[in-house]
Amino acid sequence: MSLPAEFLDDLRARIGLFSLVGRRVKLVRAGREMKGCCPFHNEKTPSFYVNEDKGFYHCFGCGAHGDAIGFVMAQDGLSFIEAVKSLAAEAGLAMPEERQPDPETRRRAGLQDLLEAAADWYRTQLAGVSGADARAYLERRQVSADVAARFGLGLAPDSRDALSRAMMAKFPGLEPAQMLDAGLAGESEGRRYDRFRGRLMFPIHDRRGRVVGFGGRALGDVEPKYLNSAEGPVFHKGRLLYNxxxxxxxxxxxxxxxxxxxxxxxxxxxxxxxxxxxxxxxxxxxxxxxxxxxxxxxxxxxxxxxxxxxxxxxxxxxxxxxxxxxxxxxxxxxxxxxxxxxxxxxxxxxxxxxxxxxxxxxxxxxxLFDAEAGAAPLDTPERRGALKARLKALAADIADQDLRRDYLSTWLDRADALFRAARPQRGGGPATGARTGRGQDYRQDYRRGQPLPPPGALAETRAMANTPSEAGIAGILASLAARPEALAHHAEALAHLNLRTEALALARDALLHGRDPGDVLAGVTPRFPADMDETEFDAAIGSALATLAQLHHIGSEKQQPGDLSSDEAFARAFERRRLLAEEREDARRRLTALAIGSDPA
The missing domain is CATH 3.40.1360.10 (Dna Topoisomerase Vi A Subunit; Chain: A, domain 2)
Structure with a gap:
């Protein structure tokens, strides 16, 4: 329905915005405006202002902005026309005669009606006899009937034309092309068919709550697993967000x-x-x-x-x-x-x-920094220079000049700190807590029989070990905080841990920079006692970090199809996967033991 601009202006003028908003929000005078706590987001300090003269409200906290019609739409979940009708009745204004919309508007309105009817029909199918499998699927996914109804979930039966026949019965004179334009049908070699068949249906709405398309999840072994409406006059998937x-x-x-x-x-x-x-x-x-x-x-x-x-x-x-x-x-x-x-x-x-x-x-x-820092080794000047070059290229994409400078400065400072932490300290330098009477060259440690610090894992696999072991890692960090002279030997392994918990990342970074982590590790019991023998302590810390690295790399092992053309080849592939599974389970067991403070067997 198209409404005259003069009618809408008259309606806004008759509706007192202070009075309208004041029924929902406690307002106080602030100069020529009124202010209160925003009804669109939680806040304790008022940042929501109403300007009667200019006829709008604005929240400086969440950005909500609009006039009387927009306020009623947002608060009551009404469409534009529904909000206008409500306010017109309150103001004692008669709704004007409906204007004849232009052909394109009429076409889109027809498609909108068709999509709404299709959504209703899909919901009916889900509740019927043919919807048993779909309802069982929702039950397995623990989706209650109330939530399914709230989202308007439905079922497209596994039929070539069941929806088309239902829509033609509901809309006499429906043209097949309208089913195509609405994204409900497809066409192949001159034959039309329902686009969605044998799928759980999710109605997709625009910002105003109007159905503009559908997403369908296959209920059987069918590809693609998810299928959306085809692009058309009312459905543009790149401009929509589901829900x-x-x-x-x-x-x-x-x-x-x-x-x-x-x-x-x-x-x-x-x-x-x-x-x-x-x-x-x-x-x-x-x-x-x-x-x-x-x-x-x-x-x-x-x-x-x-x-x-x-x-x-x-x-x-x-x-x-x-x-x-x-x-x-x-x-x-x-x-x-x-x-x-x-x-x-x-x-x-x-x-x-x-x-x-x-x-x-x-x-x-x-x-972004963690992703780039974990994308490649940082063990040579050239590789460290490549990281800085990638960070500069990313920062160059930021249009805002102040933000660009801040991002680049932050990233380069963080990179320098990472390089200092990962680079071996020679001559007992104080940067990471020099160890008395012991060389800082990792090759010297290797010659003494100590293993090199475990190499960093790929960024996408590090989280595999971090997830079940955060408690164990906290205990390791607390152990190193109690014996800072041991840090230099394990700096590289620590620097390569991509921790999920921000508090642990802060504690790790403080230790690597020779600082006290303060209250970050307060209450955490060290995993390894500070009075352990030096060699024993080193071995325990190294073993724990090596276990993390082992799990990273086991998790990142790619299971590519191999040559299984013979019984011998099949047996070799089977044995390799069995050994990998055993290694993975062993590493997980050790991580769990660290997390609960027991000794791995």
Missing amino acids: LHRAAPAARKSGRLLVVEGYMDVVGLAQAGFEEAVAPLGTALTEEQLELAWRLVPEPLLAFDGDAAGMRAGLRAAHRALALLKPGRSLGFLALPPGQDPDDIARNGGHAAIEALLATARPLDRF
Whole structure:
């Protein structure tokens, strides 16, 4: 429905904005304006202002902004027309005659009606006899009927034309081309067919809550696993975020927004009590999607899957965000355990596990630095120079000059500190706590029979060992804090640990720079007593760090298909995988022993 501009101006003039907002927010006078605590996010100090003369409200905390119509839409979850009708009734204004929309508007409105009807039909199928398998799948994923209904989940039966026949019966005169334009049908060799068949259906909405497309998850062994609506007049996947219309109010209230990879991650988080989650639609996070997220919160948190693909997706998003950075807006990154996604964590650990995960968020600058520092060895001047060159190239992508300078300065300082920590100290230098009466050349230690510090693992595999062993690592750091003269020998191994917990990373960095970690390790019991014999202490610390490195490298072992053409080749491959499994289990057992403070057998 198209409304005359003069009617809308009259409506805004008749509605007292102070009075309208004051019914929902406690306002106090602030000069010519009124102020109060923002209704769109949690705050204790008022940053929400209402200007009656100019006819708008604005929050300097979360950025919420709008007029009387926008306020009612946001507070009551109404569409534009619904909000106008509500305010018109309050103001005693009659709604004007409906204007005839232009042909393109009529076409889009027709597609919108078709998509809404399809969503209703899919929901009906899920509740019917044919939906038994889909309901069983949701039950296995611990999705309650209430959450499934809230997200409008449905079922596309495994039929070539069941939806098309249902829509033609509902809309007499429906043209087949409209099913194509709506992304509900496909065409091959002149034959049309329903695009979604045998799939659990997720309606996709725009910011106003209108259905604009669907995502379908295969219920059988079918590729692709997930299928989206085709691009069309109303569906543009790069400009949409799944669940944005539901997540927006919760994100403004909590001040945080989680960006996850999949539809089921969003649904699983809602099941655990987190409504402020969205997902891109099967593609890398786009500039438009980043802008949508930044409209809600200044630092969205990216929680992509804990595998190599999730790491690559996070890096792509981080690189894309650099050019868009501005003061006050950035990204945070959550490190998920290997092989797990947010839905796994929500199902296994509930609300508390997600809160614990949120506490591990790393800022954008740290995430990118760690990724670059772990991308290649840093054991030669040329390789260290290559790291600095990569960091400079990344900083050059930042458009804001002040941020660019700050990022580059921070990164180069951090790189220099890393190089100092990793470089062997000769002649008993004090940088990392020189050891009395003992050479600092690692080759001398090797000749004395001591193993070299374990090499750094690939960045994407380091988290495998860090996840189950944070308590053990804390005990190792506490042991070294009590005997700082032992640090030089283990500096390189420590520098290569990519710790998930920020507190442990701070403690490690302080120790490597010869500083007291202060209260960071307060209450942590040293894993190895300070009165141990020097050689025994060194061996214990070295063994613990070597175990971490071993697990890193075992975890990063690529299982490539081999030659299994003969029984002998098959037997060799089988034996190799069995040995790797035993090594992995042995390393995990030792890490668990460190974490609980027992002696590994």
